[in-house]
Amino acid sequence: MSQRPLELILARNLMSALSTPAFLVDEGGLLVFYNEAAGILLGKRFEELGTVGPAEWGSLFGPFDEAGKPIPYDELPLVIAVRSGRPAHANLEISSADGARHSVEVSAFPILTAHGSQGAIAVFWPTAPGNNGAGR
Amino acid sequence: MRVKLWGTRGSIPSPGPETIRYGGNTSCVGVTLSDGSLLALDAGTGIRSLGLAVAEKPARLNILLTHLHLDHIQGLVFFAPAFCPQTEIVIWGPASPEASLRDRIARYISAPLSPVEVRELPCEVSFRHCPESEWEIGSARIRAASVAHRGPTLGYRIDDGDSSLAYIPDHEPALGADLDRLEKDWISGFALAQGASLLIHDGQYADHEYPGHLGWGHSALSHALSFARRTGAERTVLFHHDPLHSDDFLDGLQREAQERWVALGGSAEGIELGAERGEYELSARTVSAAALS
Numbered sequence: 320m321s322q323r324p325l326e327l328i329l330a331r332n333l334m335s336a337l338s339t340p341a342f343l344v345d346e347g348g349l350l351v352f353y354n355e356a357a358g359i360l361l362g363k364r365f366e367e368l369g370t371v372g373p374a375e376w377g378s379l380f381g382p383f384d385e386a387g388k389p390i391p392y393d394e395l396p397l398v399i400a401v402r403s404g405r406p407a408h409a410n411l412e413i414s415s416a417d418g419a420r421h422s423v424e425v426s427a428f429p430i431l432t433a434h435g436s437q438g439a440i441a442v443f444w445p446t447a448p449g450n451n452g453a454g455r
Numbered sequence: 456m457r458v459k460l461w462g463t464r465g466s467i468p469s470p471g472p473e474t475i476r477y478g479g480n481t482s483c484v485g486v487t488l489s490d491g492s493l494l495a496l497d498a499g500t501g502i503r504s505l506g507l508a509v510a511e512k513p514a515r516l517n518i519l520l521t522h523l524h525l526d527h528i529q530g531l532v533f534f535a536p537a538f539c540p541q542t543e544i545v546i547w548g549p550a551s552p553e554a555s556l557r558d559r560i561a562r563y564i565s566a567p568l569s570p571v572e573v574r575e576l577p578c579e580v581s582f583r584h585c586p587e588s589e590w591e592i593g594s595a596r597i598r599a600a601s602v603a604h605r606g607p608t609l610g611y612r613i614d615d616g617d618s619s620l621a622y623i624p625d626h627e628p629a630l631g632a633d634l635d636r637l638e639k640d641w642i643s644g645f646a647l648a649q650g651a652s653l654l655i656h657d658g659q660y661a662d663h664e665y666p667g668h669l670g671w672g673h674s675a676l677s678h679a680l681s682f683a684r685r686t687g688a689e690r691t692v693l694f695h696h697d698p699l700h701s702d703d704f705l706d707g708l709q710r711e712a713q714e715r716w717v718a719l720g721g722s723a724e725g726i727e728l729g730a731e732r733g734e735y736e737l738s739a740r741t742v743s744a745a746a747l748s
Binding site (some may be wrong): 323325433 | 550602640645647726
């Protein structure tokens with residue numbers, strides 16, 4: 320059977336223990352995990368959603384810019400990190416399953432290994448009071 | 456494929472009257488393939504005895520290192536074949552972004568830690584980073600994959616004919632993970648061990664000891680049992696015994712392991728603690744243990 324790269328396994332294990340919302344994508348941009356804190360923010364647990372492709376997760380939760388316009392997929396920090404292998408940061412809004420909008424700061428960084436890029440992690444930090452899915 | 460345990464201890468050699476039966480030498484497993492090729496898995500102090508057993512025979516030897524912690528390389532400079540000009544030794548190990556395998560091993564095989572330098576070894580020795588893809592040694596196909604431990608660490612799978620050996624002596628797959636619930640492809644080392652005829656796996660701690668050693672890179676008994684159950688290995692040998700564990704303590708741990716394994720639906724013969732000089736004959740769908748010598 321195929322096996323996830325160890326770096327992704329360890330990243331998932333770490334993320335599982337964090338109260339900060341965090342997303343994990345593999346080298347192909349497939350969303351392979353997000354943690355409980357991210358599930359609270361999005362209004363849907365990862366176990367309910369499962370693994371989704373890059374085009375799908377890019378549209379599931381918005382995201383929107385500060386003017387409320389959809390952000391092109393290619394400009395999302397997680398996509399930049401996984402494609403270009405460099406960190407990326409942005410302020411944006413995401414919509415949760417109930418339609419509520421949440422302002423968040425997003426920092427994404429690539430998971431680079433001896434065998435090249437294995438994916439990327441994005442950490443979300445809610446910036447507006449009351450929107451915080453973290454730390455609960 | 457014939458497997459012999461030459462060193463089952465973890466961390467530091469632990470000779471003494473209280474460790475006679477399970478042994479005090481650190482990690483080393485000898486594997487004789489069906490075509491007669493010899494592999495050494497790790498080069499802890501147990502490799503000294505392995506070397507004495509083959510010293511009279513000019514040979515080509517492959518040493519597969521899981522990682523470079525001292526308890527896995529300490530025996531290299533006491534490995535008799537390394538001092539035989541007729542011997543060709545290939546040492547395989549994990550790559551690191553920091554330095555080559557040769558340079559990292561040379562930090563140990565050099566002054567002031569060693570009386571000899573790598574370049575002074577009389578044998579023909581070469582160092583190779585394990586490839587990502589499967590490769591062949593003799594009649595076996597070898598696969599290496601990174602596993603959860605501290606620092607770059609590999610586990611190995613050796614397939615020879617219809618039998619297979621998985622060797623993951625230093626492994627903490629349960630760090631931050633629930634092995635009983637996690638999807639299989641998210642379990643460190645799973646693909647190496649899946650359905651193996653024999654799994655040699657880290658079992659350093661009793662469950663009550665683990666909380667004090669979280670993140671040290673080793674498994675508690677519960678983790679080893681879960682890993683063995685999930686991977687479906689035919690037979691499991693727990694390995695890398697803690698240096699503080701006496702024979703009597705390990706007897707108790709083995710009893711507990713077997714009772715819990717039976718409770719999980721296995722047979723008591725399906726799991727045991729590795730004892731130095733223990734031998735296993737691996738053939739298709741059967742693994743038999745030879746008497747301890």
